[in-house]
Amino acid sequence: MTPQPQAAVGAPLTRVDARLKVTGQARYAADFDADGLVHAVVVDSGIGLGRITSVDTTAALALPGVLTVLTHLNAPRLPYGPNPGMATPPGERLHVLEDDRVRFHGQPIAVVVATTLETARHAARLVRVEYDAEPPSTDLSTAADDTPVTYERGDAERALRSADVRLELTYRTARQHHNAMEPHATVARWDDGRLTVWQKTQWIHGAQAELAAVFGLPEDAVRVVSPFVGGAFGNASRIWPQGVMAALAAREVDRPVKLVLSRRQLYFGTGYRPGYEYQVRLGSDGQGRLTAMTHVMRAETSRYETFQDDILSIGQMLYDVPAVTQDWRTVPLDVSTPTFMRGPGGATAAYAVESAMDELAWELGLDPVELRLRNEPDRDPTSGLPFSTRRLRECYARGARAFGWHLRDPKPRSTRDGDWLIGTGMATGAHPSWSVTSLAHVRLDADGTAVVQSATSDMGPGTYTVMTQVAADALGLPVRAVRFELGDSTMPPPVGHGGSMTTPSVGSAVQDGCAKLRGEAVALAVKDEESPLFGVAADDVVVADGRLYVRDEPARGETYRSLLARSGRDRLEADGEYVPAGLPFSTHSYSVTFAEVAVDARLGLVRVRRMLGVYDVGRVINPKLADSQAIGGMIGGIGQALLEHTVTDHRDGRIVNANLADYLVPVNADIPDLKAIYLEGEDDKVARIGAKGLGEVVHVGVAPALANAVFHATGRRIRELPITADALL
Template sequence: MSQPSAAVGARVSRVEGRAKVTGTATYSAEHDVDGVVHAVIVDATVGRGRITGIDTDAALALDGVLTVISHLNAPRLPYRDNESSNNPSGGRRLRAFQDDTVHFHGQPVAVAVATTLEQAQHAARLARVSYDDRSTETDLERAKPAKATTYERGNAADALADAPVRIEATYQLARNHHHPMEPHATIASWKGDELTVRDKTQWVVGAQTELAAVFGLELDQVHVISPFVGGGFGSALRAWPHVVIAAVAARAVKRPVKVVLTRKQMAFDTGYRPAYRYRLQLGATRRGRLLAADHSVLAETSRYEDFTEAVLSSGQMLYTTPHVRQSYRKVPLDVSTPLYMRGPGYATAAFALESGVDDLAHELGIDPLELRRRNEPDADQSNDLPFSTRRLADCYTTGAKEFGWQRRSTKPGSRREGNWLIGMGMAAGAYDTLRNKAQAHIRLDADGTARVEAAASDMGPGTYTSLSQVAADALGLPLKRITTRIGDSTMPPTPPHGGSQTMASVGSAVQAGCDTVRRTAIDLAVGDPDSPLHNAAPKQVVVRSGRLHLTDRPARGETYQQLMERNRRTHLETTGTFAPPTGAKRHSMYAYAATFAEVAVDARLGLVRVRRLLGVYDAGRIISPTLADSQAIGGMIGGIGTALLEHSVTDHRDGRITNANLADYLVPVNADIGDLQAIFLDGSDTVADPIGVKGLGEVVHVGVAPAIANAVFNATGRRIRQLPITLDALL
């Protein structure tokens, strides 16, 4: 008999909510560490070259300054290879203060350490760095691409040439920065050869692994603590150089050292969504059946590392297309290394692919929603595997009805309200269902309370709450009797908190561990001559509100407390594990979204206002509807930023980012947000994982920007093929 579900699927408040709103939640820079001193990083002011000298005399003469560290006096560190730290594939990660080479503008070249933050800031300003400045290339359009990564099925060239209807367009996507609310910060301290780091990270195990590799330590010599993360969007998925710098400085001054990056430094030193140029060709029959597609992608990366993301996947599996050719070419530039940003790869591809499908629908005179329905695949054409579940067509139907798609004007630019041109658009989206090995420690105490521990992170989606909900149902306890602790490398290991894999991986480990503890208690009861459940069939026993009883005779039973006290047990505990199946893949697994948008465009000023957004999602089992709503709304808001506001502006003379602040790097605020709504289809994907989830945090962002762009086209008749869509493009 399976356990009843009371907590999973219920609308509950965040279990850590009170701590966050009252200020008792401790973020990375807020930990109270005795004797902590402050460090401020000095950034390179050239885009490429070599350091020829560093004058620190004036800085070291200041009161309170303990040291200034650079490649001239820093220790040489082992920097062992570390494949498991979210380093991009290929190249060599930036090695802090190990040589005189400058790879990009803003690179850390020195650090000033002082007893107060103000003293450290003053010292950093007084450090004088001289350079042998070299020519810099930071322009994606002008630099030489690397060798292409390709994919092909069928014969796209011939199929495109023979297609009755063809479209071709090139799309430009600006670089985006994560800019989470909490800045990146680290407090590092040493006790002998043991390093403790309080860090903003989305992967405590990854930070632990990287620090051990850099300093030549064993894993158990590195302790990483990160109980709360104030937003990340992918920026904290790897340990950036400032984490190493904090540890180097702490060892040098023999005191704990705190480093907090400025907003400007975050724009250079913690990754970003890279800029892209994406050329797309589509060929179709006059009845709207896709015949062929050709995707040609240019993407920026750094010269010292290779960064790639899953930009090609959507073009291989989202629509039935017998002939596909794809080319992905990295463009090495004198810039810092990009990193994954919400909906990585898939969000980029969606803008080009979904805009192209919309253009094709317009060319054919077919409703864009109907065109997508006509090209809905039965299986994943990239690998011939069946989908574990795929209800994208249901997302279309539900969304069209709820949004009032039938009111959309079929003639672009024909619907007007005063000076406002009104348009509606939609886009499909998908994101890979990721799962990885995870563990979770479960302890049930004799007082009927339970504790869950795992080295997971929570940057906002509600990991504390969702894991608690899974544990509450599996143990048959009220939610308030579950305590979840995460964010510590001494806890059981978990995968990165990114790629929408936390609940599928860690949640499944929690489920497994709690199931084991509950069954242990049941076995104890049915084997105990003094228990009311003695000799009962274990499969007929369930637990509700901490009480074990027979399913068909609820009066026959006892509480965890009664059972454990009588058997002199202080607790029951185990470590739950989850690992996805090994061997050849047997299913194609994705979460899906259909996003609908209504915009108003000022005909005189080109100003775009998002009136409504609706997202309909096939994301498997929804553990927490309240948190799912929050994730969807957040993804939509991020998509508004991508579509209309966010872009990093680079001065190509030296790679300086000219809007590396929140005054000039625009993000959506309340005035930019219309009516946002999310709908989640009922369902479960137990092929993907035991708890039936498919991942949510990424897919809710994927189709938002193209849905808005398609709505702008419907409103104005102008197809804007660059993001963000700024008002000058519409004038």
């Protein structure tokens, strides 16, 4: 068919759901209600390891309005069937209220259900639990490893021995929690053996499949609804125990139940980015060409599940290194299971690799950008495959020019502004560009408006808006005439909302369905003797602003409305599908981050003064939303580098700073001038619509850029995140 005019895609449109959000009309999980709704509150364990010896619920049950208190002593056992589609970590997920074992501090051990939230909270505090406690193991630095995951190419040990320059470095990153604005919440209701949940989730059909497996139900007996997600960053990619407990409580009291985790409970009731210890050895010749790199990584996980990030790919493919070995060991601890967090694995690996590259550049007396250019591969060193696109050379050039990198004096502590030491740094990032099978449904109504559906999610990147733009152009309608619906398991299933997969995958399915429907409408018109388009070749017809017309004869045409009215139809419908072609290419998104910091020479305080990100991410559907993602990724990187650190008391496994007063996240006063540049172009090897995905890669490389800038400012190399004032004194 003739290519469609592109009026919406590429335009910096405001979010189509913006008014709903700013006026409070957007309904998040906890905003849903149901007749007879009651409230549940989780009781958490007060020890980090051991067994429950007694539970006294007498005082709680005596409160007026308390309906039940479920514990391992009276809760029914659930089937917890297998769910391979949920992609949970190896091991066995936590079975709620099944036995007397306590596996980590804050483990849910009871749930109180009452007619009001206040009563449920009060009753939860009245539940008395006694334990036989044991000392938990929660310290990554002292615990034993699991069997490693390994990778090897070439002889790294031999190459290191013969290298002109060798460095051996160890970096550490703190555990981080997501701290999204919306807490995890579930409203659960049973109707004749069928379960409906209004759930905070990034993966509608994954949540549906998990709840069906846990309760032993067919999937079509579970409905999951989640039209809005108030931030998640990976934390809502699976069902956590509170979702199961809400559904269990609703079944037991035979009433709808709402369960919302407190801010404190989010620190141990859901996942987090695990802490890492990352050892790097690298060797190069005298000109800075890398000859070998070795990576030894240790990461925390729970004892009942083995969580694994994509920690390996950065060290394998970012640079042209002939000899590489990797040894990755998870460390089982008495903690809850970690999960994905923005730029999962890559953000951690890039901190170590890109800090090490900066250290090598200093050792060799090379500019950090030049060192990276000298090690830029022509093909993926891991697979030997050609890159779909890899335009890092352009990213370096445009970023250095826009940032003013050439003005930099490479000597540390060479630039001051009063009491402030000024430093600049940069780092590279990459993230795999994935796309997976996705479905969508499209309906064009007789009034010339369209409804497009897919059971994806929108946790903030703008899925509603981006899919509306793609659909509008594919149908030839104005954006105002298209409504995109998501967040309901009764809709066609796409991929989970994460991994920068949504736009490439769901967007391609939406485009396919809309193109099919447009083709059906064109076919109707050119075969209809009463249509102005009768007899025209279908490939010569385009659609814009709801009007079908001949490409070279714009005056000859008609609207969707007139076509459907004349044909006696009240609608046209089509199903869209996207199945990745599996082309033989290495597909990644790329970033280069430049940063400037100021460090107080006497106090060690670090302030970020400016930051620039340059991105190779294929086609940008909406530049305004892309900027929102890029700025958000940079802000998250500021948190990772300078502020965020989950503190655990290793005596009992308690998280000490489980609140937003003591767990520090960036606020407006911490954020400087942030800018983003996107290379123009498309990548049709990743997905039909040419987009590679943006949301993850904008976070990867930010923390090392800041760490490298701190070194340039102070001459002090800090190899542990976050970089705090005491480390610089």
